[in-house]
Amino acid sequence: MARNTLSRTLHDVGLSAWFGGTLANAVALNAAAGEAGSDAATGRVANAGWDRWTPVNAAAIGAHLVGSVGQLRANKQRVAAQQGVAGMSTLKTLVTAAALGATAYSRVLGQRVSAAGAVPSKSGTKPSKRTKVAQADVAVAQQQLDTLQWVIPALTGVLVAISSYAGEQQRPGEVAQGLSAT
Secondary structure, eight states: OHHHHHHHHHHHHHHHHHHHHHHHIIIIIHHHHTTSSSHHHHHHHHHHHHHHHHHHHHHHHHHHHHHHHHHHHHTHHHHHHSTTHHHHHHHHHHHHHHHHHHHHHHHHHHHHHHHTOSOOEEETTEEOHHHHHHOHHHHHHHHHHHHHHHHHHHHHHHHHHHHHHHHHHTSHHHHHHHHHTO
């Protein structure tokens, strides 16, 4: 029981930080960076913020994954026997893989932008006209990051919803109903 509680805690806290931190950075950091005073300062501030978030995000994702594996191991009999649980687990795994892929690709793009230094930017992810001309590859990375900054919280938000549904499937009445239906 204690191991399952630890797994649930790691799963939930990790997912909460992954979702909430990424959403907060998209909503607040990138927009606030746009008020840094100049396009070059905007790029510098956005890069500094995202670079500081990266290790925290990595720890959150790691905690979520460790917790997810622990939960799956603790519930393997229910996953196999209770109607609907295997499908939910498969969907959750696929969405997690998509969120991991989007996050990893976002990090690669972010490293490209960060390595370019104080890249002129209108906001954290909107390249300036100077960047589009002088550093076209970096401008493309910024434009892709502009999309991914919303894709990642959308995918992790879906994971929050699926996790909520999974919690409902663990209610005794749902377990009994799901086991009798198989």
